Amino acid sequence: MDNQTQTRNAMTPTNTTGEDGLRIDQLSVLRGMALVISKLSFRQQAGEICCLTGPNGAGKSTLLRTIAGRLSAAEGTITCSVPLVYVGHTDGLSGAITGRENLVGWAKVNGLLAPESDIDTALAGFAANRFSDLPVRVLSRGQRRRLALARLALAPPNSLWLLDEPNAGLDRASNDSLDQLVTGHADRGGMVMAATHLDFAAAATPRSLHLAGIMPETSSASAQGKIG
Amino acid sequence: MSPFLAQIERDLMIAWQNRQDLGVMLIFFVIIIALFPLAIGANSAILDPLGIPVVWIAALLAILAGFDRLFAQDVRDGWLDQVSLSPLGLGWYALAKAISHWLTAGLPLLIMTPVMAIMLNIPTIQWPPLLIALLIGSMGLTLLGVIGAALAEGARRGGALMALLILPLAVPLLIFGTLASQSEDGIISPHLMLLGAVFAVLLALAPLVAASALEIGETETGL
Numbered sequence: 233m234d235n236q237t238q239t240r241n242a243m244t245p246t247n248t249t250g251e252d253g254l255r256i257d258q259l260s261v262l263r264g265m266a267l268v269i270s271k272l273s274f275r276q277q278a279g280e281i282c283c284l285t286g287p288n289g290a291g292k293s294t295l296l297r298t299i300a301g302r303l304s305a306a307e308g309t310i311t312c313s314v315p316l317v318y319v320g321h322t323d324g325l326s327g328a329i330t331g332r333e334n335l336v337g338w339a340k341v342n343g344l345l346a347p348e349s350d351i352d353t354a355l356a357g358f359a360a361n362r363f364s365d366l367p368v369r370v371l372s373r374g375q376r377r378r379l380a381l382a383r384l385a386l387a388p389p390n391s392l393w394l395l396d397e398p399n400a401g402l403d404r405a406s407n408d409s410l411d412q413l414v415t416g417h418a419d420r421g422g423m424v425m426a427a428t429h430l431d432f433a434a435a436a437t438p439r440s441l442h443l444a445g446i447m448p449e450t451s452s453a454s455a456q457g458k459i460g
Numbered sequence: 461m462s463p464f465l466a467q468i469e470r471d472l473m474i475a476w477q478n479r480q481d482l483g484v485m486l487i488f489f490v491i492i493i494a495l496f497p498l499a500i501g502a503n504s505a506i507l508d509p510l511g512i513p514v515v516w517i518a519a520l521l522a523i524l525a526g527f528d529r530l531f532a533q534d535v536r537d538g539w540l541d542q543v544s545l546s547p548l549g550l551g552w553y554a555l556a557k558a559i560s561h562w563l564t565a566g567l568p569l570l571i572m573t574p575v576m577a578i579m580l581n582i583p584t585i586q587w588p589p590l591l592i593a594l595l596i597g598s599m600g601l602t603l604l605g606v607i608g609a610a611l612a613e614g615a616r617r618g619g620a621l622m623a624l625l626i627l628p629l630a631v632p633l634l635i636f637g638t639l640a641s642q643s644e645d646g647i648i649s650p651h652l653m654l655l656g657a658v659f660a661v662l663l664a665l666a667p668l669v670a671a672s673a674l675e676i677g678e679t680e681t682g683l
Contacts, residue, residue: 300541300544300545301544301545302541302544316545317545318541318542318545320538320541321538322536322537322538322541323537323538324537324538324539324541324542325537325538325539326470326474326533326537326539327537328473328474328477328478329470329473329474329477333470333473337466337467337469337470337473338542340463340465340466340469341463341466341467341470341542341543341546341548342463342546342547342548343462343463343546343547367477
């Protein structure tokens with residue numbers, strides 16, 4: 233265990249490799265006592281979309297949270313030189329204040345310059361203007377998810393988006409908006425890594441990283457993480 | 461606006477929406493103070509010297525009682541994930557939480573204190589040292605509460621126990637605070653300086669301790 237995962241601060245990246253991309257080397261992650269990800273190596277370049285596929289419990293969320301620095305790796309390194317934006321199972325919205333206040337607060341805490349017009353555009357992208365001035369606690373699951381995803385429109389163009397089941401609870405129109413946002417981001421040189429069961433960003437022909445999951449008895453031997 | 465101020469602004473907006481919590485805390489403060497004379501009886505020879513200690517004990521309990529859920533909401537709705545990826549960092553985040561919590565709990569309590577001082581028949585000459593000492597003391601207790609809340613969040617099991625472990629650390633604040641409040645040689649007494657020293661140590665340590673507690677809590681239990 234010579235090479236521990238370095239702790240990174242997303243918006244002040246440590247550029248150790250001198251390249252714009254994500255690099256995962258020999259990553260192993262434990263949850264509890266179980267090995268969830270074993271010796272995974274993966275490279276992602278600017279402008280690429282990666283779909284994480286695999287059965288439940290294969291380690292898709294674990295991988296995303298480890299890249300986001302919210303779980304520590306047992307072994308291996310993750311190097312990422314660009315800002316990270318994470319949208320997970322929890323939306324990161326406070327129920328007490330309105331969707332717009334949540335979004336503006338997020339932009340400010342991330343030090344992003346977000347004029348009122350940008351906020352409006354971001355909300356309009358998911359047709360969230362109609363309910364953005366209501367307290368989040370009265371909104372439905374899909375509406376909250378749309379507010380959480382509206383952050384992506386404010387993110388820096390070179391950032392890496394980590395999306396964990398982004399289409400959970402979304403209607404068809406919002407799904408299309410998400411597709412457009414993701415492909416547009418990749419076209420502008422951004423990176424997206426998404427765990428999803430659904431067809432996603434079909435126009436962009438994304439790469440997929442299949443996590444097979446680890447059987448307990450073969451945990452030490454199995455090398456997994458086929459890259460397609 | 462800097463990320464730090466933005467975090468404070470966000471917490472104040474949320475606190476404003478949950479402003480009934482403030483009322484509960486203030487009523488708790490008043491009730492503790494009101495219970496002492498009821499229990500001790502109407503003997504002013506005993507009650508008079510107890511005025512300042514009673515205010516301090518009530519303030520300590522009222523401030524620390526409001527802390528158990530300080531970080532819980534942010535953990536549950538995922539805001540902590542967002543903060544940890546932001547340039548703000550968990551240390552500044554913890555300090556911002558302390559400031560917003562003091563503004564919504566410590567400051568109203570301080571404003572309420574003169575009313576309580578009248579109720580307890582504390583002579584007006586004692587008010588300035590009491591209020592100054594309580595100002596510094598309440599800020600110190602807030603920082604202590606931030607440590608306790610972060611530890612409680614880190615250790616999912618036995619969170620309440622962690623909060624109890626913090627209580628003994630409040631003893632220096634209580635001792636120097638009550639002595640400074642009762643000082644008869646001017647406002648700036650040696651006890652006030654010692655109280656200020658304890659506060660200064662907490663100000664330096666609390667954000668760091670809270671940040672590492674939140675970091676450990678997140679990475680080890682992983683939600």
